Amino acid sequence: MKAEFSEFTYGFSLVNELAKAMSVSAVPIFPSLLEEGKKGGGYDAKLKGKSGIILNLQFKLSDWMKASNAREIGIPGHTMTLPYYRFEITSKRISEQQSLLLALEAIEPFTFYAAPAFHTN
Secondary structure (H helix, E strand, C coil), rough: CCCCCHHHHHHHHHHHHHHHHHHHEECCCCCHHHHHCCCCCCCCCCEEEECCCCCCCCCCCCCCECCCCCCCCCCCCCCCCCCECCCCCCCCCCCCHHHHHHHHHHHCCCCCEECCCCEEE
């Protein structure tokens, strides 16, 4: 089941809460789509805490999987049980986002995907 809210709504809410918790030292950075696709990009938001920690986030929306035909159920070695949440990582043949995030993580280790464990408003 798809989320009842947009990725933007989730990301805005998360950044607002994190900015308070981290006592950010500067305004959060939200790169343009062009900037996000260049070297040093791949993220949707960058926050810098007063402690000097830089947090890079790539927002994803979660799908709530509740049907027995969900593709992860029954994969040998997996212990998934219903219901659960999952999000898609864009294929490399479509986007360099994953590669950009891995390169960014090598120099700024607090680089993460962020997805909600809820799907309703």
